[in-house]
Amino acid sequence: MTDTIIIGAGPYGLSLAAHLKAAGIDHQIIGEPMGAWRHYMPPGMMLRSEAFASSLQAPRSGFTVEDYCRLKGLAYSALGMALPLETFVDYGLWFQANLVGETQQADVLSLRRVDDEFQLLLTDGRALTARKVVIALGLKGFAQTPPPLQGLPARYASHSERYGNLEWASGKDIAIVGGGQSALGLSALLHELGARAHVLMREDLVVWHERPQGGRRLLARLKTPDAGLGRGWRSLFLSECPGLFHRLDPARRRLIMDHSYGASGAWWLHDRVVDKVRISHRTVVNSAAIENERVVLDVLSDGRQERVSADHVIAATGFRTDMRQHAFLSRELAEALSTQGGMPELNSHYETRVSGLYVIGPASAHSFGPVMRFVYGTKHASPTVARHLSGSLKADARQRAPARRPRAAAGASR
Incomplete structure (x- = not known):
């Protein structure tokens, strides 16, 4: 015992x-x-x-x-x-x-x-x-995988939760569904390994965080303090006061969770992604199928029906x-x-x-x-x-x- x-x-x-x-x-x-x-x-x-x-x-x-x-x-x-x-x-x-x-x-x-x-x-x-x-x-x-991608053979589709070495993707077309840190980080690494990454994201644009700077003056730190989850008083509360968060009513907690730290990219990813990786905004995957040894996605992108073909699709769609x-x-x-x-x-x-x-x-x-x-x-x-x-x-x-x-x-x- x-x-x-x-x-x-x-x-x-x-x-x-x-x-x-x-x-x-x-x-x-x-x-x-x-x-x-x-x-x-x-x-x-x-x-x-x-x-x-x-x-x-x-x-x-x-x-x-x-x-x-x-x-x-x-x-x-x-x-x-x-x-x-x-x-x-x-x-x-x-x-x-x-x-x-x-x-x-x-x-x-x-x-x-x-x-x-x-x-x-x-x-x-x-x-x-x-x-x-x-x-x-x-x-x-x-791991949360969108319904259109569920059931696809592992050879053609996977989730970002389990990724080790990415060298297998060199020279291949890889579609990444998602617009957050995981999707953007994978796209940068895949691009640098010689893959052709294509990010399909729901959002209108990529939210990039600014590089934080140390040595700020006292007034600046009081106005927007540095915290474990980012900069600002709201981040400070969420970083340092989980016990107080627990005391909020469930509906309030759920609202905060739904509107906190959404899809975004770290500052150090910006130059590794912008103008290097193809990104389709306002894009939703409607269906997926295997055709001629490729995965083909039917998507609605910026109001237009399109088809995206790739050797593999990664669902970077969170948990x-x-x-x-x-x-x-x-x-x-x-x-x-x-x-x-x-x-x-x-x-x-x-x-x-x-x-x-x-x-x-x-x-x-x-x-x-x-x-x-x-x-x-x-x-x-x-x-x-x-x-x-x-x-x-x-x-x-x-x-x-x-x-x-x-x-x-x-x-x-x-």
Whole structure:
């Protein structure tokens, strides 16, 4: 029996594990450290977040991206630095080696609740039990593919959630459906590898972020402060106050989520995309078919019906949280968790309606705000959950402790 099991060894899982280890809480973490970042992100990718906002949350000082760059002799700038994927992955593994230790490198086949404990079966054949479980799986399983592209053979269509090396696309025509960071980033990398990328986006234009500048004067910083999610007071609130966001009524939270941080491109992508990659604005895919070993898309582009032919189409169309997509969850847990169309209903401690089961990371965004879609959200989630787990486990231990027998009165017969 383990006190706590963390499912997922990405930024959120590793940050929480570091806090639990520092607090002396018995735990195990399941997953390959930084696995999704290592295997499903293309080489050469840059992080969208600024460097100062890309650190995992450590229980003590000395383990930020800045600390890592200083240790390794790498250039660092809090603002205006495009942080390479490779550097971020190496940083995450360094964080794990120093603050977390070994992880159980397997996947969870099943998770169910039996009485007051959770039972897990892993892909390596082991069975584990725990008093508490934290799901920290990032966006895994939540890919959202437009209906016209669903059902196409994998040879011709895929989602941007799983991309490693892109060299297979060299010399090919690649259509990318979407207009956000993922679509634009993939288009730049594909172009630089010799592919002919064509971005099909609904929006009227690409929203490009300006390169942030450090050293601003006090008045400028007061007017538009720098925050983990960008510049401005609204970004500061969403970055630093997820607990207050949680107190808003659900309708207000949903409105903010629907109108925050939409399709846009990082400043460092502008010169790699503009005048280099073909972009069709106001474009919607109506249907798709395979013709002569090519995927052919019927689209409505700027009011005109057109056909787009490509060797492969990538859906860079984002994600939709739906806990029911986690096949390892028992039916009972999935039904208990999946309120609001699959989004988990969480209390202020990230605990679900199932006592002892927590959800952190992007799946918690509709409860705590868009910051949970970014690494910066570990700053709030990890210490919050660690504190609650510590208190809850201590309370559980007191309840399990057998009641003390009263002492025999002096002179009583034996």
